[in-house]
Amino acid sequence: MDTEAVRTFVLAAEVGQFQHAADELGVTQQAVSKRIAALERELEARLFTRTARGVELTIDGQAFLPHARGIVTGVERAINAIRPDTRALRIDVLGFRSGQAVVLHDYWRAHPGIGLDVVTLKAGDPHVAVAAIRAGDVDASFRTVTDPAALPRDLEMAHVIDFPLELLVGPRHPLASARTLTPAQLRRHRIWVPGIAPRSEWADFYDQLATAFDLRIDGAGPNFGVEALLETLAESADVATFVGSRDRLVWPTTYGLRRVPVVNPTIAYPQSLIFPRTNPHPGLRAIIDYFRGLAAPPEPAWVPSWPTPRRAVHRPAQAGSVSSLE
Incomplete structure (x- = not known):
């Protein structure tokens, strides 16, 4: 199936006119019509009917649209998987007032030319963020899976700062x-x-x-x-x-x-960044280095049981640890 024809179909369905779709794609209206016609022949179904205002989806077109959108999204994710440097780095934070977002803003102000998209998934369960990373919706998330065994093997969790x-x-x-x-x-x-x-x-x-x-x-x-x-x-x-x-x-x-x-x-509240283990976005390394370059908490510091504090020597403490920072 011609994925460009599928993309054209999705856009035409969203804007409701072949001409508007052509303008968005930078092609002629005739090219859009040919792509849709070829797709209809392949599917053996009519996808649009013409109206005075433009085009409307047929029943078959309505049934095909959500699947077509999935095809377009899958193609984009496949391209991004091998060329992640061509798009902005998308990072999930707990909230836009959180220290995570504040530090990211400082980083962006120091590097205004980088592509950075900061979002918040508004979910308490970190496994929601894990699923979003695996689906390609975000490149990384400032969340913590407190049981390391529950983290999928294709993801990595880096402790970046407290x-x-x-x-x-x-x-x-x-x-x-x-x-x-x-x-x-x-x-x-x-x-x-x-x-x-x-x-x-x-x-x-x-x-x-x-x-x-x-x-x-x-x-x-x-x-x-x-x-x-x-x-x-x-x-x-x-x-x-x-x-x-x-x-x-x-x-x-x-x-x-x-x-x-x-x-x-x-x-001290530990901050971790979850991201794909293989082929992570190339902009992530600089973000991790920036966070790890910030000052560590004053010593001694208590942290919960799951992180390994940077430059720290552990002393046991109930339900956590007290660390003497070097």
Whole structure:
């Protein structure tokens, strides 16, 4: 089957006119008509009927369209598999305010000529991102499969950096005046992280963190978004939350919120990048090197059980490890 004819059919179906399809493809209307006619002969079915406004799909054309789109997408993925450098690097991040996105933005500003497409899959389960990578929808994802055995063999997961966590509190909170806080000082205080998604990496992270330091981490209640959380913190005298040190958060000055670093040990959230093991996008290496070139968290640092911290010597800790960074 002529894949160019299939592509032409899909475009004509979407725009509703052969002339518009011809303009998009940079060919003549006659060429479009010939491609469609050849495809109809091969399929032994009529795909379009002519109307006063252009063309409409027949019943056979409607049945063929979703499969034709799959053919076009498959061809594009096949081409990208052997020539990934011809398109922008597409990376999935947890959110556009996350430290991942902030660092990627810094990288792009330092290298404005690169092709970079940053997206967010809006899924808690990292296996959704794994499926998107394997399908070719994204080139890489800043997600973590906390059980390495569950990662498909055709994918690789690189630990690229650890982001320190900070406690975010309102002005009436008893810890608001602290310059720094230790995990021990957080005990008995309610740390609210609403909407912890089951099977997510952060659900595993907070479970291990709560166990390691006997913290009261509350994931109850619906997640109405960052703005609602910030408003709650501003009004509360007993609720706090964790945020990444590189997360980009903005709130009205009247809120009076404070970000307080956690030290001795620093609580570090590991950041991993998942990508194809063979033939990854050529732009990935520079991204990984850029992240790994950033400063490591202050020592000592606690991390959960799954990553191997960079330049770190492990000391055992309950449900995780405390590392003394070199």
